[in-house]
Amino acid sequence: MKGVDHLAHERNKTEFDVDAMKIVWAGSRHAFELSDRMARLVASDPAFQKDGRIRLGRKELFKNTLRKAAHAWKRILELHLTEEEAGWLRNFVDEPSFTDLHWGMFVPAIKGQGTDEQQQKWLPLAYKMQIIGSYAQTELGHGSNVQGLETTATFDPETDEFVIHSPTLTSSKWWPGGLGKVSTHAIVYARLITNGQEHGVHGFIVQLRSLDDHMPIPGITIGDIGMKFGNGAYNTMDNGVLTFDHIRIPRNQMLMRVLQVTREGKCVKSNVPRQLIYGTMVFVRQTIVADASTALARAVCIATRYSAVRRQFGSQDGGMETQVIDYKTQQSRLFPLLASAYAFRFVGEWLKWLYTDVTQRLQANDFSILPEAHACTAGLKSLTTTATADAIEECRKLCGGHGYLCASGLPELFAVYVPACTYEGDNVVLLLQVARFLMKTVSQLGSGKKPVGTTAYLGRVQDLLQCCCDVQTAEDWLKPSVVLEAFEARSARMCVARAQNLSKFENPEDGFAELSADLVEASVAHCQLIVVSKFIDKLQQDIPGKGVNRQLQNLCYIYALNLLHKYLGDFLSTGCITPKQASLANDQLRSLYSQIRPNAIALVDAFNYTDHYLGSVLGRYDGNVYPKLYEEAWKDPLNDSVVPDGYHEYIHPMLKQQLRNARL
Ligand SMILES: CCCCC/C=C\C/C=C\C/C=C\C/C=C\C/C=C\CC/C=C/C(=O)SCCNC(=O)CCNC(=O)[C@H](O)C(C)(C)COP(=O)(O)OP(=O)(O)OC[C@H]1O[C@@H](n2cnc3c(N)ncnc32)[C@H](O)[C@@H]1OP(=O)(O)O
Numbered sequence: 001m002k003g004v005d006h007l008a009h010e011r012n013k014t015e016f017d018v019d020a021m022k023i024v025w026a027g028s029r030h031a032f033e034l035s036d037r038m039a040r041l042v043a044s045d046p047a048f049q050k051d052g053r054i055r056l057g058r059k060e061l062f063k064n065t066l067r068k069a070a071h072a073w074k075r076i077l078e079l080h081l082t083e084e085e086a087g088w089l090r091n092f093v094d095e096p097s098f099t100d101l102h103w104g105m106f107v108p109a110i111k112g113q114g115t116d117e118q119q120q121k122w123l124p125l126a127y128k129m130q131i132i133g134s135y136a137q138t139e140l141g142h143g144s145n146v147q148g149l150e151t152t153a154t155f156d157p158e159t160d161e162f163v164i165h166s167p168t169l170t171s172s173k174w175w176p177g178g179l180g181k182v183s184t185h186a187i188v189y190a191r192l193i194t195n196g197q198e199h200g201v202h203g204f205i206v207q208l209r210s211l212d213d214h215m216p217i218p219g220i221t222i223g224d225i226g227m228k229f230g231n232g233a234y235n236t237m238d239n240g241v242l243t244f245d246h247i248r249i250p251r252n253q254m255l256m257r258v259l260q261v262t263r264e265g266k267c268v269k270s271n272v273p274r275q276l277i278y279g280t281m282v283f284v285r286q287t288i289v290a291d292a293s294t295a296l297a298r299a300v301c302i303a304t305r306y307s308a309v310r311r312q313f314g315s316q317d318g319g320m321e322t323q324v325i326d327y328k329t330q331q332s333r334l335f336p337l338l339a340s341a342y343a344f345r346f347v348g349e350w351l352k353w354l355y356t357d358v359t360q361r362l363q364a365n366d367f368s369i370l371p372e373a374h375a376c377t378a379g380l381k382s383l384t385t386t387a388t389a390d391a392i393e394e395c396r397k398l399c400g401g402h403g404y405l406c407a408s409g410l411p412e413l414f415a416v417y418v419p420a421c422t423y424e425g426d427n428v429v430l431l432l433q434v435a436r437f438l439m440k441t442v443s444q445l446g447s448g449k450k451p452v453g454t455t456a457y458l459g460r461v462q463d464l465l466q467c468c469c470d471v472q473t474a475e476d477w478l479k480p481s482v483v484l485e486a487f488e489a490r491s492a493r494m495c496v497a498r499a500q501n502l503s504k505f506e507n508p509e510d511g512f513a514e515l516s517a518d519l520v521e522a523s524v525a526h527c528q529l530i531v532v533s534k535f536i537d538k539l540q541q542d543i544p545g546k547g548v549n550r551q552l553q554n555l556c557y558i559y560a561l562n563l564l565h566k567y568l569g570d571f572l573s574t575g576c577i578t579p580k581q582a583s584l585a586n587d588q589l590r591s592l593y594s595q596i597r598p599n600a601i602a603l604v605d606a607f608n609y610t611d612h613y614l615g616s617v618l619g620r621y622d623g624n625v626y627p628k629l630y631e632e633a634w635k636d637p638l639n640d641s642v643v644p645d646g647y648h649e650y651i652h653p654m655l656k657q658q659l660r661n662a663r664l
């Protein structure tokens with residue numbers, strides 16, 4: 001059987017309506033149709049082809065990215081694409097570029113932190129790309145510790161200007177994307193100083209380059225920070241270094257939604273909380289969670305299709321060998337990742353809803369759920385990106401040797417994805433933020449303050465500390481209430497135990513530092529509970545399409561029971577479940593793998609990825625892996641000549657030398 005036939009045969013086994021699942025995956029029919037149209041538009045345009053990207057040198061690679069970004073903008077204007085369509089188009093171009101920062105951070109920062117007048121002035125310029133913006137927060141010396149940033153913005157009342165200055169080497173802005181070679185402007189984060197007093201870190205709109213000849217504004221030193229991990233990958237981005245030598249900007253270029261500086265240099269607080277200065281990060285973290293499911297789904301799609309095509313061992317009577325997807329070990333590694341892709345999709349959908357809700361409340365001066373929004377975006381960003389980065393590498397291994405070839409698409413996907421564990425907040429630092437939020441919530445339980453939202457379960461802490469898991473058979477693990485209670489009890493017990501340990505310290509900050517590794521574990525348990533509970537919520541919705549809900553149920557329980565298996569130590573040590581119940585969960589997991597198996601290919605087809613977007617010979621829709629892999633090898637520049645360049649200089653003399661030695 002050829003690879004092509006393998007996948008056709010697999011698709012015939014499907015037990016659910018794939019087209020209906022495509023809509024579930026996309027979020028709505030509208031989102032499906034729109035993303036499908038944009039994916040095809042990009043895939044059919046030769047200007048967006050990606051072949052050979054990994055072989056380009058840095059300069060060529062970067063110029064190629066500039067060309068694609070300009071072409072994308074041209075198409076957006078020609079086709080009068082909406083903002084939503086344009087976003088999808090950029091997504092399918094599939095190449096990190098300065099436009100990510102412009103649309104993803106510069107524009108949102110002005111929207112979130114700018115006053116109405118500032119928005120009216122700057123947004124039209126940004127929307128028409130008459131200016132290109134970056135987000136310059138991190139410095140050489142500080143990234144995580146935002147309050148430790150050193151760049152200063154000193155108000156000069158004589159001229160009604162701020163003087164932006166880099167007082168030390170470590171105050172050099174370092175990392176901002178799009179900054180190195182492209183951006184004309186940036187939101188620069190600096191310590192505000194007025195009348196000799198410090199007022200914390202704020203954002204300022206600063207012009208960096210001339211709009212006529214792109215030269216840096218005098219007093220600004222700017223460049224790229226150098227090559228990053230992997231070929232192609234994130235090297236299409238010009239992450240930059242920037243220093244200021246007393247650069248003057250008008251007073252009205254400080255983003256003043258949170259704090260206004262008057263003509264006299266007086267600081268006037270508005271009614272919005274200071275934390276709103278961090279609002280752009282909350283927004284981007286939320287988008288990163290949605291993107292995690294996309295990246296994970298890509299890797300899983302490649303590994304699943306290839307696992308159905310690939311055969312090793314097991315031939316009987318000269319018949320065909322076993323498809324590697326039929327090995328239980330392969331299933332137990334692959335199917336939890338497939339389930340995670342769906343789980344992250346739905347939690348991402350929910351987080352988007354939460355973000356929209358918070359934004360609307362903020363507009364109505366209701367700031368009550370800001371701490372929860374911060375904890376959820378920080379925690380879920382950390383959980384989903386860590387899991388996705390690990391999963392991409394696992395998918396590479398699931399594809400055996402061929403997974404290591406760039407033609408599999410997995411090395412580049414890994415290289416481009418892995419910094420997501422660091423940018424927008426180091427994943428451990430973010431989990432510590434969640435831990436602070438959880439410990440605060442637990443400490444307030446005694447005061448009668450009822451926790452709400454994702455921490456509502458902590459309001460039932462007494463019950464959860466005493467509850468006994470009610471599982472007697474493997475089938476009992478298919479009850480949503482049973483699964484939910486196990487995850488709630490584990491998280492609640494871990495939180496309470498950490499809070500009790502913290503209370504033993506005289507100084508809470510000392511305790512927090514000493515117990516930070518344990519606290520991070522409680523944060524992970526809490527975040528996993530959120531993902532499981534949002535998946536269960538999804539199952540309660542009316543989901544149309546033959547067999548679709550059934551598949552989602554299977555995936556949901558695979559996600560939850562696999563976590564239970566992986567974090568068994570937590571569940572057993574907190575006494576939420578017994579070893580016998582853990583063993584029943586494992587039995588159920590194996591049964592679920594068998595049920596998912598015939599639907600695996602259709603479940604990855606539901607992601608609706610074009611071959612262009614996947615960029616993988618192993619993950620081709622038609623399964624025609626071997627002939628294409630063979631064809632691909634010959635495209636390598638090393639194969640341009642039969643005898644390699646360097647033969648006469650290095651190989652031939654060596655061989656001759658050995659011949660001479662042999663004769664001696
Ligand atoms: C083969 C294919 C190839 C092609 C691939 C193509 C495409 C790519 C594919 C995949 C890529 C995936 C996704 C890409 C998507 C987008 C990403 C794009 C580009 C990335 C650009 C990156 C940008 C950046 O990194 S910007 C810099 C980000 N920096 C950080 O995140 C810094 C982290 N630090 C902090 O957030 C904080 O300072 C801190 C850690 C929270 C520390 O704060 P703390 O010490 O507590 O002090 P305070 O500052 O005083 O805070 C006190 C108080 O405030 C509360 N708080 C803190 N933060 C927030 C907040 N954000 N919102 C609300 N409240 C907040 C805190 O809880 C505390 O509250 P309390 O007083 O009540 O306790």
Ligand SMILES: Cc1cc2nc3c(=O)[nH]c(=O)nc-3n(C[C@H](O)[C@H](O)[C@H](O)COP(=O)(O)OP(=O)(O)OC[C@H]3O[C@@H](n4cnc5c(N)ncnc54)[C@H](O)[C@@H]3O)c2cc1C
Nearest residue numbers: 135136137138142143144175176177419422423424425428
């Ligand atoms: C590809 C990429 C793109 C980026 N783009 C941008 C951009 O556009 N704009 C921008 O402003 N920045 C950008 N950044 C910077 C990024 O936001 C920071 O690198 C990130 O926030 C981490 O900060 P750091 O580098 O200071 O790490 P550090 O904080 O120095 O982390 C080093 C180690 O220390 C640990 N650590 C730090 N603090 C604590 C603590 N309190 N407790 C326990 N452990 C701790 C961390 O877990 C980590 O293991 C980008 C970074 C990358 C890699």
